Amino acid sequence: MADLCSVLPEIIFPAVNETLELALGSRVALNCTARWAAGGQCEPAPAWAKDGRWLGSESSQETVWSGHNASERLLGSLLQVNLSREADFGVYACWLGNATATFTLRRAEAAGHVGAVLAALAVLGLLALLAALYVKCRLSALLWYRNRYGELEVNDGKLYDAYVSHANAPDDKKFVHFIVKPQLENRHGYKLFLDDKTILPNSEPSADLIMNVSRCRRLIVVLSVAYLEQDWCNSSFREGLWRLLELSKRPIFIVFESQYRDIAHPAISLLKQHRNAVTLLVWRASSMTPSSDFWKELCLALPRKVTFRATVGDPQTQLQEDKDPMLILHSSYLETRGDPHPDGDLGLRGCLFRGLPPPRVREAPAAPGAGSLEDAQLRDGQRQEIDVSDLGSRNYGARTDFYCLVTEDDI
Known part of the structure; x- marks a missing residue:
């Protein structure tokens, strides 16, 4: 028998150790195929083992068939495994004489959405944080960039940074002289030109207005209810706005929140329609603090200040x-x-x-009686000269x- 089966069988499948990841409760068929050259009664008997313990012969099915030539035989052994419990996972080995093929069965984790949900929440949280930082620090970042890399408006012949136009009303005067002027001049170093006269008495700029505005880099208009009650605002605000756009680069209009929602004047809607040509700022109760968004937006609309050493x-x-x-x-x-x-x-x-120092000249001693008189005359008439x-x-x-x-x- 040993002479007939001197040639050992060769396992052709699996060629190497095969590892399968299967879910609990699944069913798998392990196929072990070998070939050998035999004649007569030489036929190997396959055997299966799990984790080093032999399984019964009834657990597998064998199939034998001939190869391409009559001297070659093929044997296939099929083992059905039901993975109904945790103990069914392990290492299965197929033995054919001295040849061995192994199958490693591992339990695969059930596909879940926990990781995907956590990743999506992390991305959403990051986006929300970036959005909050953008809303909170957008103006500060723009100011830093403008003050560092912005365009300089120097040597342009201007004497003032802004022309401030306001109505001759007590509230408007207090706002301009006690809030706007100290904040812009003392804190930010701007130079303002204040004017409480009507800038367009006949919807046409006067010579004084053209001269004064031409000396300023920007135009600031405190658009209060008292300001809108002027004749040119009621009759021809649209034409006056075109005149102001011709005189100044992107004029700045400041409205009060307490009056902003109650104003039914068409000037507000006109300014909203032309936001790309003007700057419309709303003064709120929280705008009093120096670090509020109002002052940052106003400084962004004003020219860049240059600090000279x-x-x-x-x-x-x-x-x-x-x-x-x-x-x-x-x-x-x-x-x-x-x-x-x-x-x-x-x-x-x-x-x-x-x-x-000039050389000292030694003088002769004077008479005792005349010494005091001469000293007094020297004290009265001596002039202190500059060297x-x-x-x-x-x-x-x-x-x-x-x-x-x-x-x-x-x-």
Whole structure:
């Protein structure tokens, strides 16, 4: 028998260890196929084992058939496994003589939507956070970008940053002079031109208006109820708006929330229709705080402010706070200490404006009786002069202010 079956069977399926992930309660058929070259009565008997323990022969079905030639035989063994419990999972082995094929059955987790739901919630939370940050920090980010990379409006011949037009009413004056002006000028450094006169008395700009607005970079209109009661607002606000658009770049209109919803004037609807050409801001109760969105939107509508660093002035007047020492008779500014800077031209310099003291002249002693009289006359008539011994070496070419040193005696 050993001579007839000297050639060991070869398992052709599965070629390697096969791993299957199946759900609990499923049914699977494990197929083990082998071939061998045999003659006569040599036929291997397959056997199945699970986790090292043999299974009965009745658990599998065998099928034998011939190959391409008569000397080759094929054997297929089929094992039906019902995965009804956790113990049914494991490693199944098919033995054919000394050849072995293994099947590893693992339990697959039931497909659920928990992970997908959590991922979707995380994405929605992130989007909500980004939306909240956008709403909260949008204006601050725009201001930072504008102040850093925005267009500079300098050297344009303008004297003011904004022309503020308001009605000659007590509430409007208080709002402009005690809220708008201190906030924009003291906190943000803008320079305003305030005007409570009617800017378009006949729907046509006057010469004064054209001149004043041309000196300002922006136009701010406090559009209150008192302002809308003007004649040109009631009769021809549309034509007046076109005139203002010609005079100023994107004018700014400020309305009060307490009056905004009650105003039935067509000017409000007209401004809403032309939001791309004008800036419409609403003053609310929460706009009083300096960090409110109202001031951020207003600063965005105004030109970019440029902060210049302090430049070094004339070194000859720097210690005097830009005061000419020729007009200072007695001041501690002139009593300066030496400059021991190693990079200086003289190494150690003395006072900047004070020359050498005049030589003392020893006088003969006066008579005892006349000494007190002469001292009194000296005290009354002595004039304190300014030491001008070093004025010839000073450079006044960079100064823009000039003084005439003419005394009464010279006149």
